[in-house]
Amino acid sequence: MARIGLIAVSDGREHVHRRNTGFIQSKMDAFAAALAAAGHEVVAGGLVAANTTATTAARSVAAAGVELTVLYYAVWAFPQFTMLAADATPGPLLLVASTDPAEPGLVGMLAAGGALDQIGRAHTRLWGAPGDAGLIEDVGAQARAAAAVAALHGSTFGRFGGRPMGMNTAVANTDQWMRTFGVDVEEIDQYELVRRAESGDLAKEAGRGREWLERYATVHYDGDRLTPELLERQLRLYLAVRDVAAERHLDFSGIKAQPELTEHFATADVAEALLNDPYDWNGPKPVHVTATEADMDGALTMQLLHLITGTPVLFADVRHYHPDRDVWDLCNSGQHATWFAARSDDPAENLAKVHLYPEVFFFPAGGASVQHIAAPGEMTLARLSRLDGEYRLQLMLGEFERFDESTTAELVSRSTPEWPHAFARLDVPAATFLSGFGANHVHAVPGDRRREVRVAAARIGVRLEEWRR
Template identity: 25%
Template sequence: TIPADVSEKILRFARAGIAAATLRGKSYLSMGSVAMGIAGSIVDPEFFEDYFNMRCISVDMSEFIRRVNENIYDPEEFERAMAWIKANCKQYEDIYNGKDGKTPEQQQAIWEYVAKMVIIARDLMIGNPKLAELGFGEEALGHNAIAAGFQGQRQWTDHMPNGDFMETILNSSFDWNGIREAFVVATENDALNGLAMLFGHLLTGTASGFSDVRTYWSPEAVKKATGFDLDVPGMIHLINSGATTMDATGRQNADGKPAMKPFWEISADEAKACLDATSWVPANLGYFRGGGFSSRFLTRGGMPVTMSRINLVKGLGPVLQIAEGYTYEPPKEIHDQLDKRTDPGWPTTWFVPNLTGEGAFKDVYSVMANWGANHGAFNYGHIGADLITMAAMLRIPVCMHNVPEDQIFRPNAWAAFGMDKEGADYRACANFGPLYR
């Protein structure tokens, strides 16, 4: 008979092993041209091969233009997509551009273009046998991608519609073809954040959120800015230009509470509720000159979530950051004022990390101050223990986490590297080296 706590740790270890094994033979598809100024957008093929046994494949963004211009997509699916968009995607007012905004005819053309971008990006990732029937045998194959990233900014978005709609739809668990497994597509081709999204998705079966780790709000700052008192010790504004999964609206209910479910548990009504909670804002032409549409929603509060990110440090290698906490839904009077101070046309998730009173989790500010980049992935549930186990298997040390010690499970060999568990993790990972090197 195995004690319950040991059984649970074995289960987590097995789940992590399954997730790690899933990476084998797959690729990361980089859809971009010249890497952005974000370090995570510079895809390191050797890192992917050594640590994950994954290939990196790069496709220039001009491939989207070629496939649109030469009709290399399923025309029947495109018509179905446009009908679904008309029925389910509510266009919000143009809050950015005033008289300089796109005309209704131009906006309709952009809707058609971004719908094609969704189909083309998916076809690039996993292929589409329909293309072979249309005479495009090579394009029908796809790239066997388990994750992808779209660079977008700035060469693309200075002239073409942005990738927000494409990324939101692919990262969600439903589209015009019904409920299906969410894809993993990193905004701005931040491959390191894409890996964190992938880990969370493989471990939970749920969609992964991609957000900027944008602003820390203390109770004092909230009081000064809005006149209202905050009933949490502070919060972090997770927001991006409109590519966060619609699952993050929290409209999938579990026992009457907001949740993000594995795709096989989502009902049609719950998918529709996520769509109804989302509106689409015409892009700010000040920096998205080609237009586009950004999702706009507020995540419901009370969901347990885990934020994570991989950082790549020269001379050290990869490290993993983990922060367990909860989504928070402030009173409308607070949210509306703070939202306008950042960007009211983008999706918002207010995140309150669990605090330990020391180190990086001394307070909410310390969590953000110790975060390694302005991007973070988040997944439903407190899955920090799963991430720590999988990171050990992949030889990635964890530099920051707030997981209770009795939940942490690493291979027994880690005990040979000292009694300070964090230091032992670093030494063991350095000694054993990447799993696939």
Template identity: 30%
Template sequence: MKYFEAETGDIARVIIFSHKNPKVPGLVAGMAIGGGLKRIGIPYTHIFGDIEKDPRVSRDLESVLRFYKRGAESAEKVKDVIRKLKYQKYLALGGMSLRMPTTTVDVDQWQKVFGISYETLDQSELLVRAENMVEWDGKPGESNYKILDRRVEDALDFLWRKKHGRFDFSRPSLKGIEKIVYQLALYYAALDIVKEYNITFMGVKCQDELSARHCTACILTAFMNNDVGPDGKPKPIIPASCENDMDSALTQLILHLLTGKPAGFGDFRDVEDGVLTIMNCGQHPPYFFGRPDEDPVKKLDRAEYIGQEIFYAAGGASVRGRTPGGLKMTVARLARENLRYQLVATVIETIDVDPSEHERYNYSWPIIKGKIPIPDEVLIDVWPCNHLGFAFGDLTPELVEFAHRVGIGYKIFAEDGKEYSRPT
């Protein structure tokens, strides 16, 4: 293996096969080799069984070979992603949200491991810029207004007047279009900051200064992540996390760089009978309200702008929708275990979500549901926190390749439930 890496300048994708025969110590040899590799942090996959008599052994071996082949075929793309990370710059709008330590990072470690730069601004910068875009007679979001920024006017015209989306003003947290105007202004304020500071991915704290006193940042994060803006026009994708979750935003960035498409942010809400429920406290990008190859404007038409839940005193609209069934999606999260980075991921197959499901959870929040390839308790145990990033497609081979090349730990479960891992 060392000779292979020295001669090729590439990583070695190692499979250990131990033939099952009681008369020879095949498993002993395989475990001895595996133990030696584990000690020095080299990942491998171990297959054990009677390949001559048990067809499952051949199937397992072929499955692993196919997985590693896909990883090898993605090598150039993955190396390009790793190179691009050194040109990425994160914007933190606000600090730690809701006392969640898993939303914070050591920015020096980010620089050392991934090469990423970092910028931070207070959320008040958003408010100052947003309030310069609209003239309010009284409190912003709750009074008569005159729009001063053409972009806000165009977005309001497209979404509301031209009916690209459904607006529900029946809840106390969203009584009229005024809050939507304020939320759109926050989005364009963030967009201006992103351009001014050369930002490539970001997070906004939101809770609870914005959500308690001004309005939620749901429209901001939904459209930052999306491939078209609230005016219906194509735009650059800026991976963005709620609650300023920095490692989730980085996970989204990696998924986006691998696919060139949007990646979303969600809560690990529930897992029951082999089905994972992904929700978020106010938004999923509209890109996920349909199939990946659908017209993005048609997906905007499915977005539902509904008054937020009672947890957010300032109110505002969520961006609600449902992801259709029959699609493969990757869910992933970078995190730290004993202060060392690891990447956890798996693939799900989405199932259709009936609109009545919103009554079961939180009425105004978006939902993705998908079948998982491993037992519920295993997924709960291995997942490093309450948040995750998601993207269309099975990216698990690419993520194994990425983590191996970056030199971080990983626990990644393929479509067939097979675990690929490396110690942190």
């Protein structure tokens, strides 16, 4: 959850403020308790009834490293206090009004918000009873989005390799990334991964990983494209990425893989799946968002969604549309994290639904493809892409479906059975999607997280393009 600064704004007349103090404090306490119960850390800035306290309270809250500052209005409040507090608070600002008719909290918020509008200070407004569940969830969405955007700033993306197979949508302008998102890009040659993977230092650990996969997943060795030795090579590649990420302080990554690794070393499918998983054979671990084909905008979208939700993020090609079922087959090599097979915190439960198949003819170096059918449920799908050089965030709601065994087999056989699939019903007409979607890759997280994504787009300053039927 997020760290939220909370400041109550009051009337500047001393005798009025003295009369209102108990009322304001009771509303503030109830609001703070509801936020804390929802899992947020609340940093209290106190009650503001003078110019000096407006500035000092805001500076104190900002110094505590809050991701969102909330100015709370339970009564009529002098608008200049809000102006001074806003000036002392560089981060995202949310105005919240109590709707108790006993006091004019709404009036105070509107007067303050109008004053902020006049100087162009960005802010958001919400209102409701202090313990209202809808209000608390809305504040939480604002806070989670603000925290995600703040976490992007100052982070580093590690790009292993360059542009894959002529894919312009996978390559972004590093200057634009720093200006828009505050993200630096560290360029790393793929040979560094090969060098480390072949050094022998990682052999014992990779052997443990192979045994773990053999125990919990179904591994289809064929003695040619997939052997124990090739699987261990893929696991050493995974460990090499983790080591480089730790040494160079990479927050998220992308691996080109095609064609050099896939033709001469091994596919990166196992590495990419495990990097995006919240576990490996050593137990729980942080997700290290990693995009296949070194897709920079894909990785950036995934990192933003991960920071908002805390869950792994699906990476997939928009492979095929089945008009008779109004279902999309989202499929891309072995990139899908194994977590999506059952969306369980228990890796054994997920891996029980995972098959490691020999890679297909596209990748002559061989190795395993991580195959499964994504678990059903509501999903939020999104993608950052560029239109005429400017970023936009395309957003839609969807539903992953799982069919009976024979139907699933028939559907996957139409494309590439060895690869992972997510069968998605999207809340957008197929013609609209195919005519306007800005890439061949799409990304998804469980649940309806559109509120947070909308707020994040506004915080970043990119245009939101949201689709519905």
